[in-house]
Amino acid sequence: MGIHQWGKSVTGLVLAAAVTVGASGCGGDAAAQKQLEKSKTVSVTEATTAFQDAVAEFDSTNGCPKAVGECWDKMTAVMEPARELRKAMNADEGAGPEFWSEAYALIDTMEDGMAVGEDRFTNRPKVLGSAHSLGDWLDEHPVE
Secondary structure (H helix, E strand, O other): OOHHHHHHHHHHHHHHHHHHHHHHOOOOOHHHHHHHHHHOOOOHHHHHHHHHHHHHHHHHOOOOOOOOOOOHHHHHHHHHHHHHHHHHHHHOOOOHHHHHHHHHHHHHHHHHHHHOOOOOHHHHHHHHHHHHHHHHHHHHOOOO
């Protein structure tokens, strides 16, 4: 390897190291990252409304048929706003995790029901029953 080739190799390594250090965020601003994530999250009030609207929409369709395989879309339609609600609860600096502990537990139960797999009859109470319980809890514990 000639001296010019060696110089190009060293320059390339130095550049790669500089890019790696810059990209790794050494000394990066974690607060700015947290603020960015928070700005992508809806408020607890908005998330609560969206969740309760999804439960009401489910109720307006007369629930799920008795047959297996015909409710997964409805469970998903209730679960998605529940996940957004969890994000909003996590970002809520006013109430704190203790306040939300029962709501977290209900969303965890819903997640357990979804983990069973696509539209198993036995997971409906975990997902949809817990969704109704969460809706009731939210009514009893309003956050402004």
